[in-house]
Amino acid sequence: MVKLDSKIPDGPLAEKWKKHLASLKLVNPANKKKLEIIVVGAGAAGASAAATMAELGYNVKVFVFQDSSRRAHSIASQGGINATKNYKNDADSDFRLFYDMIKGGDFRAREANVYRAAEVSNQIIDQYVAQGVPFAREYSGYLANRSFGGVQVSRTFYAQGQTGQQCTLAAYQALSRQIKAGKAKMFARRDMLDLVVIDGQARGIITRNLITGEIERHSAHAVVLATGGFGTVYYLSTLAVNSNGSAALAAYKKGALMANPSMAQIHPTSIPVLNDYQAKLTLMSESLRNDGRVWVPKEKGDKRHPNEIKEEERDYYLERKYPAFGNLVPRDVASRAAKERCDEGYGVGETGLAVNLDFKDAIQSQGKDAIKAKYGTLFDLYEKVTGINPYEEPMRIYPASHYTMGGLWVDYNLMTTIPGLYAIGEANFSDHGANRLGASSLMQCSGDGYFILPATIGDYLADQIKVPKIPTDTPEFDEAEKAVKDKLNRLMSVNGTQTPTSFHKRLGNILWTYSGMSRNEEGLKKALKEIKELKEEFWKDVKVAGELNELNHELEKAARIADFFDLANLIVIDALNRKESCGAHFREEYQTDEGEPQRDDKNYSYVAAWEYTGENSDPILHKEELKFEFVTPVQRSYK
Amino acid sequence: MNITLEIWRQKNKETKGQFVTYKLEGVSSEMTFLEMLDYLNEKLVKEGGDPVAFDSDCREGICGMCGLYINGRPNGPKEGVTTCQLSMSVFNDGDTITVEPWRSKAFPVIKDLVVDRTSFDKLIEAGGYISVNTGAAPEANSILVKKENADRAFEAGICIGCGSCVAACKNASAMLFVSAKISQFALLPQGKVEAKERVRALVQTMDEFGFGNCSNTGACEAECPKEIKLVNIARLNREYYKAY
Numbered sequence: 020m021v022k023l024d025s026k027i028p029d030g031p032l033a034e035k036w037k038k039h040l041a042s043l044k045l046v047n048p049a050n051k052k053k054l055e056i057i058v059v060g061a062g063a064a065g066a067s068a069a070a071t072m073a074e075l076g077y078n079v080k081v082f083v084f085q086d087s088s089r090r091a092h093s094i095a096s097q098g099g100i101n102a103t104k105n106y107k108n109d110a111d112s113d114f115r116l117f118y119d120m121i122k123g124g125d126f127r128a129r130e131a132n133v134y135r136a137a138e139v140s141n142q143i144i145d146q147y148v149a150q151g152v153p154f155a156r157e158y159s160g161y162l163a164n165r166s167f168g169g170v171q172v173s174r175t176f177y178a179q180g181q182t183g184q185q186c187t188l189a190a191y192q193a194l195s196r197q198i199k200a201g202k203a204k205m206f207a208r209r210d211m212l213d214l215v216v217i218d219g220q221a222r223g224i225i226t227r228n229l230i231t232g233e234i235e236r237h238s239a240h241a242v243v244l245a246t247g248g249f250g251t252v253y254y255l256s257t258l259a260v261n262s263n264g265s266a267a268l269a270a271y272k273k274g275a276l277m278a279n280p281s282m283a284q285i286h287p288t289s290i291p292v293l294n295d296y297q298a299k300l301t302l303m304s305e306s307l308r309n310d311g312r313v314w315v316p317k318e319k320g321d322k323r324h325p326n327e328i329k330e331e332e333r334d335y336y337l338e339r340k341y342p343a344f345g346n347l348v349p350r351d352v353a354s355r356a357a358k359e360r361c362d363e364g365y366g367v368g369e370t371g372l373a374v375n376l377d378f379k380d381a382i383q384s385q386g387k388d389a390i391k392a393k394y395g396t397l398f399d400l401y402e403k404v405t406g407i408n409p410y411e412e413p414m415r416i417y418p419a420s421h422y423t424m425g426g427l428w429v430d431y432n433l434m435t436t437i438p439g440l441y442a443i444g445e446a447n448f449s450d451h452g453a454n455r456l457g458a459s460s461l462m463q464c465s466g467d468g469y470f471i472l473p474a475t476i477g478d479y480l481a482d483q484i485k486v487p488k489i490p491t492d493t494p495e496f497d498e499a500e501k502a503v504k505d506k507l508n509r510l511m512s513v514n515g516t517q518t519p520t521s522f523h524k525r526l527g528n529i530l531w532t533y534s535g536m537s538r539n540e541e542g543l544k545k546a547l548k549e550i551k552e553l554k555e556e557f558w559k560d561v562k563v564a565g566e567l568n569e570l571n572h573e574l575e576k577a578a579r580i581a582d583f584f585d586l587a588n589l590i591v592i593d594a595l596n597r598k599e600s601c602g603a604h605f606r607e608e609y610q611t612d613e614g615e616p617q618r619d620d621k622n623y624s625y626v627a628a629w630e631y632t633g634e635n636s637d638p639i640l641h642k643e644e645l646k647f648e649f650v651t652p653v654q655r656s657y658k
Numbered sequence: 659m660n661i662t663l664e665i666w667r668q669k670n671k672e673t674k675g676q677f678v679t680y681k682l683e684g685v686s687s688e689m690t691f692l693e694m695l696d697y698l699n700e701k702l703v704k705e706g707g708d709p710v711a712f713d714s715d716c717r718e719g720i721c722g723m724c725g726l727y728i729n730g731r732p733n734g735p736k737e738g739v740t741t742c743q744l745s746m747s748v749f750n751d752g753d754t755i756t757v758e759p760w761r762s763k764a765f766p767v768i769k770d771l772v773v774d775r776t777s778f779d780k781l782i783e784a785g786g787y788i789s790v791n792t793g794a795a796p797e798a799n800s801i802l803v804k805k806e807n808a809d810r811a812f813e814a815g816i817c818i819g820c821g822s823c824v825a826a827c828k829n830a831s832a833m834l835f836v837s838a839k840i841s842q843f844a845l846l847p848q849g850k851v852e853a854k855e856r857v858r859a860l861v862q863t864m865d866e867f868g869f870g871n872c873s874n875t876g877a878c879e880a881e882c883p884k885e886i887k888l889v890n891i892a893r894l895n896r897e898y899y900k901a902y
């Protein structure tokens with residue numbers, strides 16, 4: 020029976036991490052040389068962790084499915100990264116960022132973890148600047164800041180609309196330096212397909228070499244998953260098309276608990292779905308809401324060109340409903356409001372599933388050049404995708420699947436319930452509760468990777484120094500390899516009539532309809548049934564082209580989609596269990612008179628952590644009660 | 659619209675490849691180029707054929723994973739876009755489109771349109787970084803950077819490592835790629851300390867991996883989807899002379 024111990028240190032909030040750091044066990048440099056660590060994933064979280072642990076002296080093996088770690092999905096993050104430098108003198112502090120995140124997450128995250136994320140944020144900016152990240156600067160040469168959704172201070176550091184690219188490349192370069200130094204080894208074009216657990220400890224992984232198809236065994240003293248989010252389970256999303264949940268699911272099936280899987284963020288400002296062929300949705304960074312005003316026509320079904328609709332005929336509904344925050348309300352609030360307007364028939368564009376994001380006033384007051392300096396790359400991107408020039412007319416936007424707050428359950432040391440298995444970055448659940456605030460993921464990923472994991476992992480490895488190199492010819496490796504081969508063989512042998520992608524689309528559609536921005540019991544139950552049926556159909560009728568022993572994208576996709584069914588099932592079970600509305604999880608049955616989410620702190624102030632019990636049985640729910648010692652949960656209000 | 663595709667098919671590194679012709683009906687001008695290839699592949703799979711292997715991930719022009727030689731040009735006829743951002747609206751009904759992988763000794767073909775760009779990683783490993791261990795950094799605002807330099811460093815730093823520059827160059831030179839990294843750091847005070855070692859190491863590694871020399875034809879600049887400028891190569895040359 021799994022027992023959840025979050026290992027949160029005692030003491031005042033601001034002292035916890037410092038105290039904990041001082042009490043962690045250490046590994047001396049001579050012993051570090053004897054220890055191996057596997058890091059799966061090398062985005063902002065994985066690359067920074069791998070580089071830092073290699074600098075410390077560990078032997079690090081890094082696995083990614085792309086051809087290079089520079090291509091991890093983190094590269095696409097746009098708008099910025101938060102820190103509490105308070106360079107703007109707007110009364111920012113670690114506590115304020117902590118409070119914004121706890122409140123933004125609708126009081127469903129752990130206080131101690133969130134505070135620590137805020138606490139290390141400044142070091143991250145120092146680190147990135149030293150590494151040569153060309154963040155935006157003032158004319159004086161000092162670093163510039165802007166504000167981001169859900170907060171009232173300017174604490175976001177940015178490099179135009181390509182902050183994630185610049186930070187990810189810095190981490191990639193730090194890792195490259197360690198590869199050159201021989202302390203890290205890169206295994207690119209590898210898919211981790213299973214986790215190997217020996218005597219209850221994580222000891223290795225099974226991978227598929229994506230070029231040769233060879234199934235490989237890799238061992239280490241500890242395994243770190245930095246495999247990112249699984250928002251692609253919805254099919255269309257703002258994520259890279261190959262992002263997936265297979266590594267996390269493999270860990271779950273080997274005994275790691277999955278926490279709050281239904282907490283999925285639907286981002287308010289994506290370019291809307293344009294046609295049936297579309298493989299992905301393109302995000303327009305939230306930073307645009309600093310200067311862009313969101314509106315729909317006051318008249319239902321008004322199909323006039325937006326520039327012909329006069330000021331008094333426009334409904335700036337966010338400013339109207341939330342005067343204190345206006346266009347800067349958090350993402351969940353903005354997404355729901357857009358959906359509400361569109362469902363009521365006020366949506367714009369051909370499909371009616373879009374709202375306007377208008378820069379007319381900002382251009383008028385600040386000038387086109389100022390807007391271009393802030394958002395030039397985003398405006399160009401928008402024009403490339405849609406053919407519409409946003410300097411001349413409003414952008415059209417609509418919510419899209421974007422981020423998973425849920426993920427593998429970890430304790431304060433970022434260790435899962437399997438000893439020696441860690442989860443960092445978007446792959447874990449720990450810092451964002453029921454809704455993530457903008458520019459706080461890069462911050463969390465980098466904090467986990469540069470500063471937190473490299474310290475906490477030593478506490479575990481200190482007890483491993485006598486353990487020699489882990490052999491890979493053990494029954495546990497045999498068994499895991501066999502399971503992987505069986506699954507792949509089974510996929511190849513179905514030889515049905517429908518492509519993997521066609522199943523992915525249908526699965527995404529079920530989730531989007533019943534477990535997207537708004538959910539209810541009846542729909543969720545329907546979803547459970549439909550997912551089960553679709554999974555059965557998949558295993559009877561999927562067609563996987565090509566061969567096992569070659570580069571085979573169809574097989575890669577099929578294996579990921581097979582896992583998505585199980586993940587989708589778990590998402591819906593979690594959504595059904597949580598009979599309250601909080602953050603991105605909006606259950607229609609639980610809302611205030613004004614249509615805002617109604618939390619139930621008495622019964623649901625917990626993290627739902629699910630334990631796998633087998634292919635055909637329901638998972639077991641473990642509750643980590645959330646204790647709020649330093650803040651008092653309140654009804655979130657942005658009015 | 660209906661189009662004809664001439665696509666390079668090659669089973670693996672060892673075998674020789676050839677062009678194969680596909681007639682594709684029902685292509686929409688709203689598709690991106692890669693969505694058109696997805697559409698072709700879905701059709702091929704359903705008909706029991708062998709889908710065309712090509713790389714992509716972000717599908718929004720930032721990861722650098724895609725990149726195809728389309729009608730004799732890297733990323734096709736439109737300037738300033740990656741292959742994943744190319745829209746089918748630039749083609750007409752009845753067109754024949756040739757699709758090839760990058761061709762360069764430093765980028766061997768793995769399968770069909772997929773190439774091995776590990777050599778780019780090796781270039782960065784050779785010195786495309788500032789050697790600062792985690793924890794050693796000073797307070798961020800203690801390093802002042804002129805806005806103009808920060809902006810220009812950013813303009814160089816946005817390289818996505820796709821390889822279009824190498825593919826475009828008749829000598830398969832990696833000068834634009836290398837110069838972008840060298841420039842980013844040359845423009846920042848943080849990068850100055852190791853400037854000499856960095857430029858020497860990168861230039862030497864370029865030769866080791868079989869990238870050709872630069873003869874200043876500017877094809878790389880013309881085809882770079884991120885519009886990285888030739889001035890970076892001039893800066894690389896200056897940095898290189900300063901290093902000896």
Ligand SMILES: Cc1cc2nc3c(=O)[nH]c(=O)nc-3n(C[C@H](O)[C@H](O)[C@H](O)COP(=O)(O)OP(=O)(O)OC[C@H]3O[C@@H](n4cnc5c(N)ncnc54)[C@H](O)[C@@H]3O)c2cc1C
Pocket residue numbers: 059060061062063064065082083084085088091092093094095096097098099100182183209210211212245246247248257258259262263265266302304421422443444445446457458459460461462464
């Ligand atoms: C369009 C967009 C814009 C964003 N903008 C911002 C922003 O402005 N600010 C912000 O803070 N956040 C932003 N985010 C969120 C943020 O980018 C992500 O949450 C974050 O980058 C995740 O980083 P990561 O390191 O956890 O994972 P990722 O960067 O997703 O990396 C995952 C890694 O795992 C590897 N991997 C996964 N599975 C396997 C497997 N089975 N086998 C082998 N390797 C595997 C991949 O190869 C990759 O290297 C944005 C997200 C999107 C989609």
Ligand code: FES
Pocket residue numbers: 713714715716717718719720721722723724725740741742743
């Ligand atoms: S797929 Fe990422 S740049 Fe084209």
